[in-house]
Amino acid sequence: MFQTIIASMLEEKIGLSAEAVGADTIAKAVRRRMTECGLSAGDDDQGFSLYLSRLRSSEEEWEKLVEAVVVPETWFFRNQASFSFLKGYVRFEWLPEHKGQVLRLLSIPCSTGEEPYSAAMTFADMGVPEEIAKGRFHIEAADISEKAIQKARIGIYGLSSFRGEDLSFRDRYFERLANTDTYKIHTYIKNMVRFTKGNLLDSRILAGEKPYDIIFCRNLLIYFTRTAKEQVIAAIDRLLARDGILFVGHVERPLISNSIASLRFVWIRQSGVFACRRAGQTRQRQSDSPRVSVPGLRLSSPEKMPVSNETQGIESAKTQVRSSLLSQKITSDLTVSSLDSMLDEAQKLADRGALNESLELCQRCLNEDPFHSRTHFLAGVIYNAVNDEARAEEYFNKTVYLDPNHYEALSHLALILEHRGLFHGAARLRQRAQRILQREGT
Ligand SMILES: C[S@@+](CC[C@H](N)C(=O)[O-])C[C@H]1O[C@@H](n2cnc3c(N)ncnc32)[C@H](O)[C@@H]1O
Known part of the structure; x- marks a missing residue:
């Protein structure tokens, strides 16, 4: 009986579902807390009764119990694809559209800080100078656990926080503490994040704060009751900017699909990325406005672009593979959605040389879904065809950010770099494209 009462208190106050975490874990x-309080946790009810009174009257004991039941499991760059997407989104969408504004990111729950620090490292990796980054990126992070927040503020981590395959960020942003397996985060990254203690079920949490452009709320809702999930989604709805993006944990996507659909959120359709944005909030962007007027031009194929002698043979062989991959993709996607049909129409227009009309359709597709990699790719190909290399590069870069395995976009980018004499960068892109082909062939 007492256990049930305590489980209900946890449900009501912090959203924890006894079913999801396991009644046993709570018990x-x-x-453990009873033993630490010097109370007998035997079969008689007296110890439980005393503990319950203490829990009801002491805020301090309540917090200790919360610390004992929460799951602080986290690590740097958890779900790497989401951070790659974040980088592309901020660099190619957010910054160009919000000139002079401060990007506000919230990580809640942040646990011991690995998630918000990963966002800070992602921004640092964009190469924005430190002085400018300070004014441009504002990262806030909150968690119900005081212990977790304290650890985050200290910024020293053991090996379990570093789990991915690519740990190169550790060399860039951490210092190994002598004779230990612990690493201290650089002050620059540490200072990019502001930590606070907060309960997501508190209806006034972060009240009065300006909306956030990006919210990470990952790996919490899995532990929550249905009612608590709805409360969290309402809080996110209140805190997220009108054109904001919400990142969730991969197992949470199906859990909240219905709730967020009713708030008109749509999922970002990119493999490995678990994020959504509000529907119908995209604006016509200057950088996406159709700007070519070269009637009668057909879509360029990469072999028509200037290439260095030593790569020409390889390129024409690759071009055949590229063309077949592209046409396969287009035919197999034909009936997938109206967006894809619209893009197919844009492709046909481009093939007929109606480049302005094709770009207009691309623009409409991007208004519907700014993260549609096929549209970015087609726009890149069209700009390439009219020798607007800078714009073509921009679209191919976006394509690769949205779809890191886009062989054709990587190959186009390699050619553009070669054209500029940047052979080292071109070779790296080519190697990356080659690895994709090899993977697809195995
Ligand atoms: C599994 S961690 C997730 C950390 C990070 N978001 C991630 O995905 O790696 C879950 C965190 O949720 C926190 N938490 C649990 N209930 C909470 C609540 N009601 N409000 C805020 N944080 C809560 C816990 O303290 C814990 O640190």
């Missing part, structure tokens, strides 16, 4: 935490 163990309660017994």
Whole structure:
């Protein structure tokens, strides 16, 4: 009975579902706290009764119990694809559209800080000078656990926080503490994040704060009751900017699909990325306005672009593969959605040389879904065809950010770099494209 009462308190106050975390986990935490309070956790009810009174009257004991039941599991760059997407989104969408504004990112729950620090490192990797980055990126992070927040503020991490395959960020942004397996985060990254303690179920959490352009709320809702999930989604709805993006954990996507659909959020359709944005909030952007007027030009194929002698043979062989991959993709996607049909129409227009009309359709597709990699790619190909290399590069870059395995976009980018004499960068892109082909062939 007492266990049930305590489980209900946890449900009501912090959203924790006994079913999701396991009644056993809660029972163990309660017994541990009772022992630490010097109360008998035996079969008689007296110890439980005393503990319940203490829990009801002492804020301090309540917090200790919360610390004992929460799951602080986290690590740097958890779900790497989401951070790659974040980088592309901020660099190619957000910054150009919000000139002079401060990007506000919230990580809640942030646990011991690995998630907001990963966002800070992602921004630092964009190469924005430190002085400018300070004014341009504002990262806030909150968690119900005081212990977790304190650890985050200290910024020293053991090996379990570094789990991915690519740990190169550790060399860039951490210092190994002598004779230990612990790493201290650089002050520059540490200072990019502001930590606070907060309960997502508190209806006034972060009240009065300006809206956030990006919210990470990952790996919490899995532990929550249905009612608590709805409360969190309402809080996110209140805190997220009108054109904001919400990142969730991969197992949470199906759990909240219905709730967010009713708030008109749509999922970002990119493999490995678990994020959504509000529908119908995209604006016509200057950088996406159709700007070519070269009637009668057909879509360029990469072999028509200037290439260096030594790569020409390889390129024409690759071009055949590229063309077949592209046409396969187009035919297999034909009936997938109206967006894809619209893009197919844009492709046909481009093939007929109606480049302005094709770009107009691309623009409409991007208004519907600014993260549609096929549209960015087609726009890149069209700009390439009219020798607007800078704009073509911009669209191919976006394509690669949205779809890191886009062989054709990588190959086009390699050619553009070669054209500018940047052979080292071109070779790196080519190697990357080659690895994709090899993977697809195995
Ligand atoms: C599994 S961690 C997730 C950390 C990070 N978002 C991630 O995905 O790696 C879950 C965190 O949720 C926090 N938490 C649990 N209930 C909460 C609540 N009601 N409000 C805020 N944070 C909460 C816990 O303290 C814990 O640190």
